[in-house]
Amino acid sequence: xxxxxxxxxxxxxxxxxxxxxxxxxxxxxxxxxxxxxxxxxxxxxxxxxxxxxxxxxxxxxxxxxxxxxxxxxxxxxxxxxxxxxxxxxxxxxxxxxxxxxxxxxxxxxxxxxxxxxxxxxxxxxxxxxxxxxxxxxxxxxxxxxxxxxxxxxxxxxxxxxxxxxxxxxxxxxxxxxxxxxxxxxxxxxxxxxxxxxxxxxxxxxxxxxxxxxxxxxxxxxxx
Numbered sequence: 001x002x003x004x005x006x007x008x009x010x011x012x013x014x015x016x017x018x019x020x021x022x023x024x025x026x027x028x029x030x031x032x033x034x035x036x037x038x039x040x041x042x043x044x045x046x047x048x049x050x051x052x053x054x055x056x057x058x059x060x061x062x063x064x065x066x067x068x069x070x071x072x073x074x075x076x077x078x079x080x081x082x083x084x085x086x087x088x089x090x091x092x093x094x095x096x097x098x099x100x101x102x103x104x105x106x107x108x109x110x111x112x113x114x115x116x117x118x119x120x121x122x123x124x125x126x127x128x129x130x131x132x133x134x135x136x137x138x139x140x141x142x143x144x145x146x147x148x149x150x151x152x153x154x155x156x157x158x159x160x161x162x163x164x165x166x167x168x169x170x171x172x173x174x175x176x177x178x179x180x181x182x183x184x185x186x187x188x189x190x191x192x193x194x195x196x197x198x199x200x201x202x203x204x205x206x207x208x209x210x211x212x213x214x215x216x217x218x219x220x221x222x223x
C-alpha cells in the first residue's frame with residue numbers, strides 16, 4: 001500500500017486498507033445489506049468503503065451465461081473487430097452490448113472506430129457507443145460460480161453508493177480495477193476525492209478468486 005498522504009484538502013489521511021472476505025455473493029443478495037453486514041464493525045463515518053463493480057452487477061442479475069444468448073448477424077460480424085483479447089470479442093458479448101445500447105448507437109460507434117483507425121486513433125467505438133460498454137467482462141474469470149459468465153456493468157451505481165453511505169455512515173465508491181493499474185471509479189459519494197483515491201487502489205487489493213474479498217475498507221487516520 002502507498003505511504004499515508006493527505007487525502008482531501010490536506011486534512012484526511014488514509015491510514016490503512018482492510019480487504020473484507022465475504023460469502024459467495026449471488027443475485028439473491030442485496031449488495032447494500034452485504035456491505036452493511038461485513039463492514040458494520042469495521043467502517044466508521046469518514047472511512048471509505050470500496051466495492052468491486054462485478055459483485056454489484058452480479059447482485060443485480062447481470063451475470064449471464066453465454067449459452068443463454070443467441071447472437072444475431074450484426075453481433076457475429078462486429079465481434080471480429082475488437083481483437084481476440086477485447087471484452088466484446090465473442091458474438092454473445094457483442095450481442096449483449098447491442099441489447100444494452102441499441103443498434104443505431106452501436107453502428108455509429110463502429111463507424112467512428114473505423115474512421116479512428118484510419119487516423120491512427122483508438123477508443124472511438126467506446127466514446128461514441130458508450131463508456132458503459134467497457135465494463136462488460138467477456139467470460140470474466142471471476143470467483144466461482146461466475147467464472148464462465150459474461151458480466152455486464154452495474155446499473156445505476158450512484159444510487160448504490162448513496163444507499164451504502166446511508167446504511168453505514170461511511171463514504172462509498174464502486175470501482176473497476178485491473179492488474180495493470182487501471183482504476184475506473186464508476187460512482188462515489190460526495191466525501192471522496194476520486195483522483196487521490198485511485199492511488200490507493202491501483203495495485204488492485206480486491207480478490208476475485210479464493211480470497212473472496214470484493215470489498216475493501218480504507219481507514220482514515222484516527223478511526
